[in-house]
Amino acid sequence: xxxxxxxxxxxxxxxxxxxxxxxxxxxxxxxxxxxxxxxxxxxxxxxxxxxxxxxxxxxxxxxxxxxxxxxxxxxxxxxxxxxxxxxxxxxxxxxxxxxxxxxxxxxxxxxxxxxxxxxxxxxxxxxxxxxxxxxxxxxxxxxxxxxxxxxxxxxxxxxxxxxxxxxxxxxxxxxxxxxxxxxxxxxxxxxxxxxxxxxxxxxxxxxxxxxxxxxxxxxxxxxxxxxxxxxxxxxxxxxxxxxxxxxxxxxxxxxxxxxxxxxxxxxxxxxxxxxxxxxxxxxxxxxxxxxxxxxxxxxxxxxxxxxxxxxxxxxxxxxxxxxxxxxxxxxxxxxxxxxxxxxxxxxxxxxxxxxxxxxxxxxxxxxxxxxxxxxxxxxxxxxxxxxxxxxxxxxxxxxxxxxxxxxxxxxxxxxxx
Numbered sequence: 494x495x496x497x498x499x500x501x502x503x504x505x506x507x508x509x510x511x512x513x514x515x516x517x518x519x520x521x522x523x524x525x526x527x528x529x530x531x532x533x534x535x536x537x538x539x540x541x542x543x544x545x546x547x548x549x550x551x552x553x554x555x556x557x558x559x560x561x562x563x564x565x566x567x568x569x570x571x572x573x574x575x576x577x578x579x580x581x582x583x584x585x586x587x588x589x590x591x592x593x594x595x596x597x598x599x600x601x602x603x604x605x606x607x608x609x610x611x612x613x614x615x616x617x618x619x620x621x622x623x624x625x626x627x628x629x630x631x632x633x634x635x636x637x638x639x640x641x642x643x644x645x646x647x648x649x650x651x652x653x654x655x656x657x658x659x660x661x662x663x664x665x666x667x668x669x670x671x672x673x674x675x676x677x678x679x680x681x682x683x684x685x686x687x688x689x690x691x692x693x694x695x696x697x698x699x700x701x702x703x704x705x706x707x708x709x710x711x712x713x714x715x716x717x718x719x720x721x722x723x724x725x726x727x728x729x730x731x732x733x734x735x736x737x738x739x740x741x742x743x744x745x746x747x748x749x750x751x752x753x754x755x756x757x758x759x760x761x762x763x764x765x766x767x768x769x770x771x772x773x774x775x776x777x778x779x780x781x782x783x784x785x786x787x788x789x790x791x792x793x794x795x796x797x798x799x800x801x802x803x804x805x806x807x808x809x810x811x812x813x814x815x816x817x818x819x820x821x822x823x824x825x826x827x828x829x830x831x832x833x834x835x836x837x838x839x840x841x842x843x844x845x846x847x848x849x850x851x852x853x854x855x856x857x858x859x860x861x862x863x864x865x866x867x868x869x870x871x872x873x874x875x876x877x878x879x880x881x882x883x884x885x886x887x888x889x890x891x892x893x894x895x896x897x898x899x900x901x902x903x904x905x906x907x908x909x910x
Contacts, residue, residue: 534712536594537662538719541655543591545723547584548651551610554580555644558617558636561624573621581614596661602654609647616640630757633745652724659720666713748822750800751807759821762831763877770871778840778870780830781884782847785863785896787826794859799826802856806864809854813847829884837870837901844868844899852897863897872904 557576588607595603616639623632746758754762766777784790784806791799803826810820814830823829830847832840844866851864867888871880883902891900 533665534662534716537658537665538716540591540594541658541719541723543587543594544651544655544658546587547591547606548648550580550584550587551613551644551647551651554613554617555640558620558640561621561632573624577614577617577621584610599654599657602650602657606647606650606654609643609650613640613643613647616643630745630755637745655720655723659716662716663713751804751822753807753810753828754819754821756821756823759819759823759829759831760877762819762821763880766831766833767871767877775834776836776871778832778835778837778868779880779884780832780840780844780847781823781867781881781888782828782830782851782864783866783888783892784826784851785865785892790859790862798859802859802862805854805856806851806862809850810847813850814843818843829881835870837868837903840868840870841899841901844901848897848899865891865896866899867891867902868899869902869904875904 554577557580561573591603616635620632620635620640623629623635746754746761748755763779769775770777784802787799787802790802803822806828807820807822810828810830814820815832817833819831819833821829821831830843832843848864848866852861854862856862865888867884867886867890869880869883869887883904887900887902891898894900
């Protein structure tokens with residue numbers, strides 16, 4: 494072989510070897526870059542799954558607290574502490590696994606989540622103690638006013654943390670796409686140096702680049718679907734919590750037996766009417782009703798029959814009071830009606846209508862049942878407590894004067910007007 498030919502062959506061989514080495518180096522760089530990005534994306538997915546586990550634990554704990562409202566005391570005593578311990582252990586274990594994966598910028602948000610969770614856990618223990626002590630109304634108010642308002646921002650923080658992972662994944666995929674584009678450019682430049690292997694190198698680069706882009710696109714689509722599903726799940730959970738909050742509000746303000754407002758709700762109504770009276774001088778009055786000889790009904794027919802009488806009586810109020818008035822079960826067999834925007838002389842006709850309606854109502858063969866009523870209208874300088882006392886005195890006057898009658902408490906001190 495001639496010397497030039499030999500040099501050309503050697504040079505061509507060197508070029509081929511260099512191209513092979515460069516191609517191999519480029520291939521390894523692409524492969525290692527792809528593996529790096531795959532590991533990075535896998536880490537973000539793991540974080541998303543752990544965050545979702547924390548959300549699920551918090552949701553389960555909230556639902557368990559709500560279920561305690563309908564549970565018996567024996568169930569609460571036997572199950573509340575073990576359940577809280579299991580959920581606390583599950584939260585701590587998941588939180589420990591998540592600790593090593595957090596980025597520095599995520600620690601403050603995770604700290605806020607931990608603080609909220611600790612506050613909610615302490616409140617849950619307080620609610621459990623209230624349930625065990627029989628203070629269901631107070632426990633319901635703690636759930637409504639403190640636990641649920643703290644749970645909503647807690648889930649929002651977790652949703653924000655999930656969104657941060659999505660942004661990190663998108664950034665990783667963008668870098669991977671840029672790296673793939675850079676790799677294709679380098680391989681294209683190498684192909685110009687060696688024409689004989691350029692088509693092969695270009696084909697490999699294009700094929701691998703498309704494969705990598707396809708994998709990244711598939712991964713991007715998969716992540717977007719998963720994030721969308723989790724976001725929808727969090728939104729559904731927030732909606733359920735809002736509905737649960739409204740239901741807890743209704744339960745906290747409603748008498749379970751009659752379906753009427755309870756004493757707590759009536760006190761809120763009285764304070765609202767009292768504020769309007771002080772601002773605009775719009776008077777209001779109350780009518781206190783007590784069923785006559787109710788103890789005899791319980792003794793003769795049983796407490797279930799007494800409960801039926803109370804429910805039947807509660808259903809009759811709609812026929813006797815105005816649409817603007819409010820009625821509540823005040824306690825036992827006592828009911829209280831708040832008559833808005835009314836003068837004292839208008840209370841007695843309403844009370845008499847109620848009394849006559851009770852006397853003529855059929856209480857399923859329990860005999861004739863009557864009620865005594867005491868009325869009082871607010872005056873300037875008088876407190877709500879004083880108003881209730883006057884109505885109570887008028888009620889007992891009706892009892893002492895033979896029952897089945899209505900009495901009005903007249904406030905005669907003109908100096909208070």
